[in-house]
Amino acid sequence: MFTSAHRHQPWVWQVTALCFMLGLLLAGSLQTVSTIRRAGGGPGRVGFISGASPSLAATLREREKEIADLREKQTKLENVLAEGSGKLKALNDELQLAKLLSGLTEVQGPGIVLTLQDGKPRSNRAFDAARFTIHDYDLQMVVNELVASGAEAIAISGQRVISRTAIRCVGPTIMVNNVPVVPPYQIVAVGDPGTMAGGLNMPGGYLDDLRMTDPSMFTLEKRDNVVVPAYTGRTEVRWAQPTPQKSDDEKERAEP
């Protein structure tokens, strides 16, 4: 069966040579995959990392800075315009308060800085890896808890959380205000530091849960002064309109 001596060669040596090359290739493959893991975690992220253009990201950051600068200038002009006149000053105070509430101005004050990052899974199973990863819903829970604890301004990795902010997962990255953010996620909030830290540390609360998973996944700091940047996204309003103002008379009739 195995005896046809058709151009019989010392095949073992050639297979040996190929096996040596195979070893080189295999080592290269293994090294490459570990390099990728180190660079961006998991082979699933590869396409996204190689697809994102660094120059595009730089342009985006530049534009954001420009928007922030222009809005700051606008605030300054509004303040100058309001000087002297009592009526204008009252209007401007109202305007500045509205801008602060809507997140269009940079604010500072006492607060906390919470840094979240992916933990080190104890095994290679996908289930475990998911548990040790910070997801979009982690950030949502933190923001929810902070707002409930009286935070007055919140930013995630430099992205101000406003009323139109979505925190969502797109493929392997988390998008805040439609801008991708990467770990470690730094959440800065202005408010009463004790209340906010207490809210996060509540028994059975978010950080309690995280502490049981891996305590190295977060650091929480209370600070006397933190700066929360202004929202730099679009402010276009296409659909919402104020409802027509009703007289007091009509209001009474509408509410039986």
Place this chain on the structure above:
Amino acid sequence: MTALLPVVALALGLVIGWVAFARLEIPGELAAVYAPYLSLATLAGVDTALGGIRAGIEGRFQDDIFVSGFVLNTLLAAGLAFLGDRIGVDLFLAAVVALGSRVFLNLSLIRRYYLTKLALTRRKEAT
């Protein structure tokens, strides 16, 4: 003893390759781009090595077929992966499936050969 030579060579290649690639310090983005090609080349290597062993024990080993098979299979697999990248279809899966199924086929034939040999020697000892 010569049957163990490929295994020794494989281990040696692994060690040398590991050290060499660690020395190169390739940036992550670049690694992400060529990783599929390198993996395909590795798979083609596994396929050719097992094919060579099979041909060898069947006594049909030809060095030109062996070498050209490795080179052409690797190039075709890489070409498919490249084309797939361009047109947005994971064409490299075709190479993975084709090469992978051949790896299993060759391995099963090699296993059969050695099991048959083992059974024959046992029968000889028995008689």
